[in-house]
Amino acid sequence: MPLVLCADDxxxxxxxxxxxxxxxxxxxxxxxxxDDALALARELKPDxxxxxxxxxxxxxxxxxxxxxxxxxxRELPVxxxxxxxxxxxxxxxxxxxxxxxxAKPFTxxxxxxxxxxxxxxxxxx
Amino acid sequence: MTTVSLGGAFAAGRRAALPARASALYMAAxxxxxxxxxxxxxxAQDVLYGVIGxxxxxxxxxxxIRGATEERRAWECFAVGLICEVAGDTISSVYExxxxxxPPVPSIADAFYLxxxxxxxxxxxxxxxxxxxTTTLPSIIDALTICxxxxxxxxxxxxxxxFHVQLGNGQRAVSMAYPSLDxxxxxxxxxxxxxxxGRRPSYRLLIASVALWVAGDEIYALTAGHYAAGSWxxxxxxxxxxxxxxxxxALMAEPRPLPVExxxxxxxxxxxxxxxxxALLAIPAALLVEQARGxxxxxxxxxxxxxxxxxxxxxxxxxxxxxxxRARLDERSARHDAELAGRQxxxxxxxxxxxxxxxxxxxxxxxxxxxxxLTSIAGYVELLLEGAKEEERSHLEVVERNxxxxxxxxxxxxxxxxxxSGRLALDAGAVDxxxxxxxxxxxxxxxxxTAGVALTAHLRDVPAVRGxxxxxxxxxxxxxSNAIKFTGHGGSVDVSVAAAGDVVxxxxxxxxxxxxxxxxAHLFERFFRAPGALDRxxxxxxxxxxxxxxxxxxxxxxxxxxxxxxxxTSFVVELPVA
Numbered sequence: 214m215p216l217v218l219c220a221d222d223x224x225x226x227x228x229x230x231x232x233x234x235x236x237x238x239x240x241x242x243x244x245x246x247x248d249d250a251l252a253l254a255r256e257l258k259p260d261x262x263x264x265x266x267x268x269x270x271x272x273x274x275x276x277x278x279x280x281x282x283x284x285x286x287r288e289l290p291v292x293x294x295x296x297x298x299x300x301x302x303x304x305x306x307x308x309x310x311x312x313x314x315x316a317k318p319f320t321x322x323x324x325x326x327x328x329x330x331x332x333x334x335x336x337x338x
Numbered sequence: 339m340t341t342v343s344l345g346g347a348f349a350a351g352r353r354a355a356l357p358a359r360a361s362a363l364y365m366a367a368x369x370x371x372x373x374x375x376x377x378x379x380x381x382a383q384d385v386l387y388g389v390i391g392x393x394x395x396x397x398x399x400x401x402x403i404r405g406a407t408e409e410r411r412a413w414e415c416f417a418v419g420l421i422c423e424v425a426g427d428t429i430s431s432v433y434e435x436x437x438x439x440x441p442p443v444p445s446i447a448d449a450f451y452l453x454x455x456x457x458x459x460x461x462x463x464x465x466x467x468x469x470x471x472t473t474t475l476p477s478i479i480d481a482l483t484i485c486x487x488x489x490x491x492x493x494x495x496x497x498x499x500x501f502h503v504q505l506g507n508g509q510r511a512v513s514m515a516y517p518s519l520d521x522x523x524x525x526x527x528x529x530x531x532x533x534x535x536g537r538r539p540s541y542r543l544l545i546a547s548v549a550l551w552v553a554g555d556e557i558y559a560l561t562a563g564h565y566a567a568g569s570w571x572x573x574x575x576x577x578x579x580x581x582x583x584x585x586x587x588a589l590m591a592e593p594r595p596l597p598v599e600x601x602x603x604x605x606x607x608x609x610x611x612x613x614x615x616x617a618l619l620a621i622p623a624a625l626l627v628e629q630a631r632g633x634x635x636x637x638x639x640x641x642x643x644x645x646x647x648x649x650x651x652x653x654x655x656x657x658x659x660x661x662x663x664r665a666r667l668d669e670r671s672a673r674h675d676a677e678l679a680g681r682q683x684x685x686x687x688x689x690x691x692x693x694x695x696x697x698x699x700x701x702x703x704x705x706x707x708x709x710x711x712l713t714s715i716a717g718y719v720e721l722l723l724e725g726a727k728e729e730e731r732s733h734l735e736v737v738e739r740n741x742x743x744x745x746x747x748x749x750x751x752x753x754x755x756x757x758x759s760g761r762l763a764l765d766a767g768a769v770d771x772x773x774x775x776x777x778x779x780x781x782x783x784x785x786x787x788t789a790g791v792a793l794t795a796h797l798r799d800v801p802a803v804r805g806x807x808x809x810x811x812x813x814x815x816x817x818x819s820n821a822i823k824f825t826g827h828g829g830s831v832d833v834s835v836a837a838a839g840d841v842v843x844x845x846x847x848x849x850x851x852x853x854x855x856x857x858x859a860h861l862f863e864r865f866f867r868a869p870g871a872l873d874r875x876x877x878x879x880x881x882x883x884x885x886x887x888x889x890x891x892x893x894x895x896x897x898x899x900x901x902x903x904x905x906x907t908s909f910v911v912e913l914p915v916a
Contacts, residue, residue: 299702
């Protein structure tokens with residue numbers, strides 16, 4: 214089963230994202246701040262990361278940049294999740310190397326379709 | 339002869355037509371009288387002399403005192419001054435007629451003559467003062483310069499020589515007094531020449547009369563010892579009398595008010611420069627004349643005069659330098675103030691930019707803070723809906739609908755705030771409005787059904803327009819949802835898209851409650867809500883049409899609103915073909 218790293222400082226939303234992904238069969242690792250997200254990404258080597266942009270300690274954008282800078286994590290597909298959904302925010306996220314940008318609020322279908330689209334072919338169910 | 343003309347002048351004062359000619363008539367008569375003066379025997383001369391003097395006083399009474407009340411004091415001084423002179427003349431005449439020779443010096447005649455001078459000079463100063471002449475320091479210095487210069491010259495030529503003549507003390511004192519008092523008339527004349535009285539006939543005649551008097555005195559002084567009553571020198575004083583009277587009569591014909599100068603600092607006019615230059619050159623010129631005549635130069639008098647003049651020049655220059663200095667200081671302080679104001683504006687601008695940035699940040703974070711809980715609400719409601727029974731489902735849908743409305747509101751507010759700060763950058767491309775409208779109609783169908791509104795579409799193939807697809811979709815969504823909102827159960831909303839020349843025309847027409855003219859005027863303003871909408875409690879923020887118009891404007895299109903035949907409202911958007 215593909216492993217998805219979910220990071221969001223809002224635990225309700227984190228739980229919702231995790232629940233949605235688990236229901237369709239993913240394994241989920243949870244982080245509630247940027248530092249943890251980065252550590253888990255390096256340690257667990259997930260197949261996809263869904264990262265909230267506005268997090269304490271280390272923002273989603275910073276996590277993304279660190280991931281892109283590390284040899285092991287450079288190729289990790291990342292979905293940025295944010296309530297900041299103005300054009301400029303989306304552009305900034307994509308410019309920082311995000312594979313997808315999901316604006317809050319999102320539907321279950323949007324979330325699952327986005328994550329699925331980013332999985333490497335061999336890890337598909 | 340003179341008396342006749344004088345009578346004419348009096349009559350002229352009463353008749354309206356004559357004043358204009360009174361002065362000319364009087365002076366013509368005066369000129370004839372002066373001519374006659376040199377033809378008649380000595381006794382008649384004495385009488386005529388007195389008559390001319392009296393006629394001048396009478397003319398001053400008629401023209402200057404009775405007529406011109408504004409300058410009454412000045413003309414009274416002239417009148418009294420000339421009466422003193424006439425009195426002196428009369429006493430002299432009486433002496434001559436009774437004794438057969440000029441009166442001794444000093445005599446009572448001299449007392450009258452001499453007391454006339456200050457009065458005449460005073461009259462000139464009062465007159466100039468009344469016409470706006472001022473007693474500022476520079477004008478006083480200029481007057482003193484002229485006095486010092488003329489006094490020095492008078493001293494050198496006409497006063498000091500009396501020390502070297504064998505005379506009694508009284509005789510010497512009186513002889514010296516005449517040239518000394520002429521200094522007053524010199525000053526008066528100079529002030530008149532520099533003066534502010536305008537250049538009307540009366541003023542010119544006054545200058546002439548003072549000048550003639552001074553000239554008579556100077557010639558008398560130069561020819562001292564040779565003068566005898568009835569000499570040609572008399573013509574100067576007589577002409578002065580006539581000119582004085584003529585000046586007063588001329589005054590009657592001149593328009594009121596009199597010209598008044600408003601300057602507080604005398605301007606360095608050409609006349610002023612000339613008069614002051616003459617005053618400054620007079621002492622060296624006097625010394626040269628002395629030298630040429632082979633006399634011992636009056637070194638001490640010249641030195642004192644020159645020193646005093648130098649003091650005057652220094653004072654005057656000091657004043658000028660101060661004026662220039664003050665102007666420079668004023669300019670510097672003005673420049674300083676301007677710089678300060680500039681810096682303040684710069685600082686305020688920076689502050690405003692910072693405030694603007696803070697506002698954007700605030701809006702952005704408010705929007706974020708509102709969206710985050712809405713994400714949880716919407717997400718968990720969605721989760722619950724999946725396993726809900728029918729009744730729960732309808733309740734949860736209410737929650738979902740309201741969460742989504744709240745979200746729309748947050749988006750609109752944020753969008754309006756960005757429009758307010760003047761930023762709506764388009765990510766432009768080719769857009770098919772027909773397709774956008776079709777999508778908008780489809781997504782509006784469920785709420786239209788719920789509201790019991792029939793939603794129809796007449797969509798033709800149209801050329802692409804240039805614009806941002808999301809924004810134009812937002813625009814059409816706005817117009818359709820608005821139309822549904824304002825159309826009651828049983829009404830209809832029609833959406834049409836068609837090409838019209840070089841624009842694509844999108845129309846959303848409804849059979850709803852319609853708008854008054856007043857509403858239409860304010861429709862596209864921020865937070866405007868039509869009274870009809872408020873009465874019917876139709877929900878809304880008053881931002882939809884404001885945003886719609888901003889989107890149309892950003893696409894360089896036009897949006898207009900009109901009425902439909904059914905009394906409803908029709909919105910028309912025209913966007914230029916790409």
